[in-house]
Amino acid sequence: MNPFKAVxxxxxxxxxxxxxxxxxRIGNPGPDSPVLVTCNFYTTVRRLIRTLKGVDAWLLVAExxxxxxxxxxxxxxxxxxxxxxxxxxSGIEDKVTHRTVILPPLGAAGISAAEVKDQTGWHTRWGPVRAKDIPAYLAAHRKRTEPMKRATYTLGERLDTALGSMFPFYFFVALGFLVFAPHLLGYFVGTLVATFLVFIGLCPWIPGKHGWQKVLLLDALLGLALAATSVWPVPADIPVRTILVMAMVLFALHGGELGGLSSIWASDFDPFMARLGLRSIGNTRFAGTTRTDLLIGARVLTHYPEKCSSCAECINVCPIGVWDRNEHKKTFLAHREACTACCACLKQCTEDAIEALAA
Amino acid sequence: MFSYVFMKLLEGRPESYDRRVERVSGGHIRAIKEQIVDAIDPGTHVLEVGCGTGELATMIAARGATVLAFDASEKMVAEARDRMAREGLEEKVTVQSMAVTAMDRLDAASFDAVVATLVLSELTRDEERYALRHAVRVLRPGGRLLLADEVVPRTTGRRLAYQAVRLPVLAVTYLVSTSSTRPLENLPETLRHLGLEVLQEERSLGDAFALVVARKPQQDKEVEA
Structure with a gap:
């Protein structure tokens, strides 16, 4: 445990x-124990170690x-x-006698299971999406139930990812108030907490497909309230108008890139940058990637049933459940509208049966 | 005092990479490469790990050796192949697109020298050990390993000075390229542990850069994994 890295x-x-x-090492693993692959993000590894208490396994931390x-x-x-x-x-080959790794399915956009097998000889299996399901998955002889295959975005997950991603912005704005307008700092913090809880708590139910649409709606309501303050009297000792403007800006901060915070909604930021024609900032690419092309409609996710072997890898890795099987056990594109363009299915398909076809 | 971590910023443009690294390093890296080339005998077969744009491979080939050069970056491999075609060295230099983790496919005892400049510091610690283990394996008895890379300085004062120079560059590099490098620790000890004789360790850039030359013994000692 490293307190600095934890924070x-x-x-x-x-x-x-x-x-x-x-x-x-998780618990007391032996040569038959499962090998679980994860990323080298400190928080993920700490949480996995905590969640897997009572399990004997090898955790393979990859770059x-x-x-x-x-x-x-x-x-x-x-x-x-x-x-x-x-x-x-890593030396894992000397620690276990089997040759199977359990991969995190949310990593399928980057990891090709077929290529891992090809380059290492190791078999791969997709584990559950959430770490908390791993003990049950292992206990059930590595069988995933349907809910184990799909991503969620529960209140706890929303609070975690939103705070984890947006905190630097909140922190620096608060610092600005502390330096330049300390008398407003208390109001800012209060408005921040209130708008954060309202937006992150209620966002699945706020109308609008995209985060920015939800923000526009809330800001329009606040704009009406702002206009109303010129008609109706407001308490003289509370800066109501300032608070309303703060809330409008804060909603935009919380919701501007809501999609990018989750694995069930598509990013809004990347297609926005792509529409502006911006190709990249540093190594982060926007315009011209398959993902943003799919999001802005320059490409369309296309399935070629005649090439498809119905191996179901696309079904196994899609966090949303965009792919399904029909009554004849044939794979088909069932929910294109829900696709977040993570491209995990494209990455796994070994038959060229899935393509991001130029529109 | 100097750090090559900025090179991660320049990798996106292979066509100008050498020129820019050269300029920023004030000729240092070129001088190191020349030292490496001087240690290569004509007519030998050399492996270059992480060849980048192929500058060093070209210099080695010009000395009369043949080179198998590989890099994990496809952009760099394309640039290196273009360079070999331009300079008519396709016969002498083979450029392959592969990562160090594929070094197990290379034949044992098949090279007279293995060279790597500014490569190990880009790898994880496990990858570094793996690459070195296989570098030793593919060397013929008597063959030499020549490594040039950023290393942790040996005294506390120099380590502090090094970090003071490196950290701001690292921060900018990271913000722009989301990547960085890792100075190597105990390189000569690691090589001795792998059964090599360390012939030379030459430090430069305020003790933060090392050129290490090691030899695989003629009598193939037990190589510790």
């Missing part, structure tokens, strides 16, 4: 928080540049090469 990984998740790659599984896989930092490297260089 950093919790609140400054926009920045990486790496931990050394390699093998971590993801200190970023969580989902974000690192979508950004291609947690990929086939990371897993191949972890298998071949």
């Amino acid at each position: 950093w990984g919790l609140l400054f998740r926009l920045f990486p928080c790496p931990i050394q790659t390699g093998v971590v 993801s540049k200190g970023v969580n599984v989902w974000c690192a896989a979508c950004g291609n930092e947690f990929n086939t090469r990371s897993v191949v490297s972890a298998i071949k260089t």
Whole structure:
């Protein structure tokens, strides 16, 4: 336990928080114990160790540049090469007699299971999406139930990812108030907490498909309230108008990139940058990637049933359940509208049966 | 005092990479490469780990050796292949796209020298050990391993000075490229542990850079994994 990294990984998740790659013993593992692959984000590894108490397993920590599984896989930092490297260089080959790794399905956008097998000879299986399901999954002889395959975005997950990603913004704005307008700091913190809880708590039910649409709606309501303050009297000792403007800005902060915080909604930020024509900032690419092309409609996820072997890998890795099987056990694209363009299905398909076809 | 961590910023543009690293390092890296080339005998077969744009491979080939050069970055491999075609060295230098984790596919005792500049510091610690183990394996008895890389300085004062120079560059590099490097620790000890004889360790850049030359014994000793 490293207190600095614990706080950093919790609140400054926009920045990486790496931990050394390699093998971590969970409980008292032996040569037959399962090998679970994860990223080298400090918080993920700590949480896995905590969640897997009572389980005997080998945790294989693979390079993801200190970023969580989902974000690192979508950004291609947690990929086939990371897993191949972890298998071949960590010494796990000498610790177990079997040759099977359990991969995190939220890493499927970066890791090709077929290529891992090809380059290492190890078999791969997709584990449950959530760490808390791993003990039950292992106890059930590595059988995943349907809910284990799909991502959720529960209140706890929303609070965790929203605070973890947005805290630096909140922190620096608060610091600005402390320096330049200390008399408003209390109002800012109060408005911040209230708007955060309202938005993150209620966002699945606030109308609007995208985060920014939800923000527009809330800000329109607050705009009406602001207009009303010129008609109706407001308490003289409370800066009501300032608070309302703060709330409008804060809703935009909480919700501007709501999609990017979850694995069930698509990013709003990347397609926005792509529409502006911005190709990249540093190594972060926007325009011209398959993912953003799918999100802005420049490409369309396309399935070729005649090439498809119905191996079901796309069904196994899609966190949303975009793919399904029909009554003849044939794979088909069932919920295109829910696709977040993570491209995990494209990554896994070995038959070229899935393509991001130029529109 | 100097740190090569900024090179991660320049990797996105392989065509200008060498020129820019050269300029920022004030000729240091070129001088190191020349020292490596001087240690290569004509007519030998050399493995270059992490060849980047192929500059060193070109220099080694010009000396009359043949080179198998590989890099994990496809962009760099493309640039290196273009360079070999431009300079008519395709016969002497083979460029492959592969990561160090594929070094187990190379034949044992098949190279007279293995060279790597600014490569190990880009790997994880496990990958570094793996790459070195296989570098030793693919060397012929009597063959030499030549490594040039950023290392942790040996005294506390120099370590502090090094960090003072490195950290701001690291921060900018990270913010722009989300990547960084890791200075190596105890390189000569690691090589001795792998059964090599360390012939030379030359430090530069305020003790933060090392050129290490090691030899695989003629009588193949038990190599510790």
